[in-house]
Structures are given as C-alpha cells and as structure tokens.
Amino acid sequence: MKPFIGDSNNNNSVRDFQIREELISKLKNRFTTYGYKQIRTSTFEYYDLYSSITGTVNPDDMIKVVDSTGKVLVLRPDVTIPITRMAASNKQSASDKSRYFYVLDVFRQSYEKNTQKESTQAGIEYLGNNSAEIDAEVIMLAIHTLKDIGFSNFKIEIGHAGFFKELITQAALSSSELAHLQTLIQSKNTAEIDPFLAELSIPESLRAAISVIPMMYGDPKLVIEQAKMNCMNENMQSKLQNLIDVFEVLKDYGADDSIVFNLGLINNMNYYSDIIFQGFIEQVGKPVLMGGRYDNLSKQYGTPLPAVGFAFEVDLMLDALLQQGLSTEEDMQVDIIIYYVKQKQRDALETAYILRDRGYQVLTFSTDSHNQNSVSAVWTIRYETNQELLSSATSNQLLSDSHELLRLFPGTKEDL
Numbered sequence: 001m002k003p004f005i006g007d008s009n010n011n012n013s014v015r016d017f018q019i020r021e022e023l024i025s026k027l028k029n030r031f032t033t034y035g036y037k038q039i040r041t042s043t044f045e046y047y048d049l050y051s052s053i054t055g056t057v058n059p060d061d062m063i064k065v066v067d068s069t070g071k072v073l074v075l076r077p078d079v080t081i082p083i084t085r086m087a088a089s090n091k092q093s094a095s096d097k098s099r100y101f102y103v104l105d106v107f108r109q110s111y112e113k114n115t116q117k118e119s120t121q122a123g124i125e126y127l128g129n130n131s132a133e134i135d136a137e138v139i140m141l142a143i144h145t146l147k148d149i150g151f152s153n154f155k156i157e158i159g160h161a162g163f164f165k166e167l168i169t170q171a172a173l174s175s176s177e178l179a180h181l182q183t184l185i186q187s188k189n190t191a192e193i194d195p196f197l198a199e200l201s202i203p204e205s206l207r208a209a210i211s212v213i214p215m216m217y218g219d220p221k222l223v224i225e226q227a228k229m230n231c232m233n234e235n236m237q238s239k240l241q242n243l244i245d246v247f248e249v250l251k252d253y254g255a256d257d258s259i260v261f262n263l264g265l266i267n268n269m270n271y272y273s274d275i276i277f278q279g280f281i282e283q284v285g286k287p288v289l290m291g292g293r294y295d296n297l298s299k300q301y302g303t304p305l306p307a308v309g310f311a312f313e314v315d316l317m318l319d320a321l322l323q324q325g326l327s328t329e330e331d332m333q334v335d336i337i338i339y340y341v342k343q344k345q346r347d348a349l350e351t352a353y354i355l356r357d358r359g360y361q362v363l364t365f366s367t368d369s370h371n372q373n374s375v376s377a378v379w380t381i382r383y384e385t386n387q388e389l390l391s392s393a394t395s396n397q398l399l400s401d402s403h404e405l406l407r408l409f410p411g412t413k414e415d416l
C-alpha cells in the first residue's frame, strides 16, 4: 500500500505512537539533565532566509509554498539555522551561553525511493562557547542518550570539517569537481578517487594526501598517527590538535569505546567549521545522529557566535528500537480497568474520575455491553501491567462497593 503523503514514517499504529512518545520523553529528559531548555521555531520561514546565505540547505531540497501576497515560503528545512539567526538577531554576545533543545519536524525534498519528506528531529544547540570540553560534552550527551534508550551497539564517527577544507582549499577545485570528490570520499570509493585525482593539475604531495583521506578511519589513536603524517601546513596541524583535545576529554568521560575517527566524514549541511560527527546504530544503514561545530554561521546574521549542536533522527531511532525489540509491552498498558454492571454505572464512573484525578490510567467497561467473564460482579479491578502498582491486592479482584477500590489506591499514583 502506498504511504500517505506526509507520513513521517511507516509506524502508524497506536502502539508505535506510544513507543515514539516514550522515546521522545527519554530524549527530552536527558537533554534537560545537561542544562538544555526546550524551544520551537516557526514551521514556515521566508525562502530568502535560506537562499541569501551560504552553507545552508540546498535550495532544490526545500519544500516551497506561496503565501497570499506571493511571497515564497519554505517549510522548516533545518532547525540549526533559525535558532542561530534568532540568537544572532537578539545580539547574544559570545559570553552569554545558551543551551536549547527541540523536537521538531523538518521538511526536505527526498530523491530516494520510499523516503519521506517530513522527519522529526530531536536536537540540541549550544551557542556562545568554543572549547574542546564543550564539544566533548555535547558528544557525551549524544552517547548518554543512546544508552538511555537501550542501544548498546552504536558508534559515533568523528571527523573535522576544517581539516578536510584545509586540504581541499589547496587543490582549488571547481564546485562540480569538489562535489564529485566529496561523493567519492563519502562512499570510500577508492577505486575511482585515484583516477579522478590523476586528472587534476595539483602537486603530487597534495594528490597523495587527498587520496588517503578515505582510509583515515577507525581507532582514533591510529588515525591520529596517520593524520599527523598527512598534515601539509600549520592550519591542518591545529585542526588535528583540536580533534585530539576533544578525544582526550571524551576519554575522561570513559566514552572512548564508542568513538571511531573518520577524517573522510562529510555531513550534509555545509555550515560546519570544525568538529563534525555522526552516530550509527547496528543494522541501521543511515546515521541516526548528525552534528558538529558551526562557528561561522551566525556571522552571516550579523553577530559572531561560536556554536555546536546535533540532531537525532527520531523516526530512524524508532525503527531501530522496534527492530531490535527494545520497546517494552509494559509501556502500552493501563493501571486499572473497572468493569461494572449497568445499575452501578454512576458509582463506577465517579470512582474512575477520582482515580484518574489521582493520576492513574483508568478504563471503564459496562459488563452489559462488554463481553466480560464476571457479569455477576459488581466491581472487578484488573492490573494490566504494573503489578508493583498495588502489591497488596491481586488482579481481577471482585469488589462489592466502590469505596473498597478507592481504599486500594488511596494516594496519587506518584505517591506509590
């Protein structure tokens, strides 16, 4: 069956929605514990906001609509850009630190088969600081979040947009040559890179340095050694030092096991200036996480402001959760179900109201219309899930009056 236009994924059952909500709530909780505050940005933006600056979303990938005055608007193609613009236009100074998080839909034209135009991103942006400690803290937050959700088999690939740019700048490629080379490096297509480089009139040493980029992947210590030999100037050395500094802090977080270096890493967005990273979960072909430092973006809105951030692709994460069986049935069930005979309806509904007021999830069924076993019972309570919710009572208990039920759940659910 064809998916509905606008479906952000194929997980549309109530059960999947509950698991998705649960996932989002875990993400939000973890972001909050690192000091981030939730914000949102507008769904519609003026196209000019994106088209007039460099390093943004490809204009062809934006979904456009026209308002009644004829102005072209786009559906939010990215969240990092509007948040940066907001901070820059509020004249946030580099000494004010702000930590924002969001859970928002992002709209991008997709050319791949079966890929939706709409996806939900849960991300964070830290504006106003540039240090290896902050970069490492942001990567640690991503790792911490992946662990919360239950993923154990994931890797964070870290690269450096600056290191790569330094090397490429020396080759003075045309934009189409650069785009082609980036695709080859991204796909680690070593068979085609060498013939492509051979066609360019660049020094032999530069050709050699570019051709080994896709191989600079794996254990950070080994990649650092390789990269040291590949540095062609001081700028490249200082970019590499930045990577080493971030990795040192990550070691102190005890996170080095989850880290892989990939100096051929290229993120979709062009605004990154320094460290970049992507997160991969086993069996998921695409990155579930993308991020990096983008110190030059806000200058284009008039205020220089260093910044770093990332976004999780919620729908991909949800697919992985369901695939790996990491979601629990328990999340789906209610606390109390009340079955009642018709003449006790008023009592039953009042009791349900009080229990809901106390924070319990309660369902009610009239046994006359509901094919339940205990038609003779005045009350039945049953614990669909949380057995620990009421350890003293047994599930499916028959009760003769409503007060007994209220006595079983005297306080609020939170008191338990």
Ligand SMILES: N[C@@H](Cc1c[nH]c[nH+]1)C(=O)O
Pocket (backbone or CB within 6 Å): 078, 079, 080, 123, 124, 125, 268, 269, 290, 291, 292, 308, 309, 310, 311
């Ligand atoms: N906005 C980026 C992710 C990101 C957030 N902050 C920095 N990078 C993306 O959609 O790929």
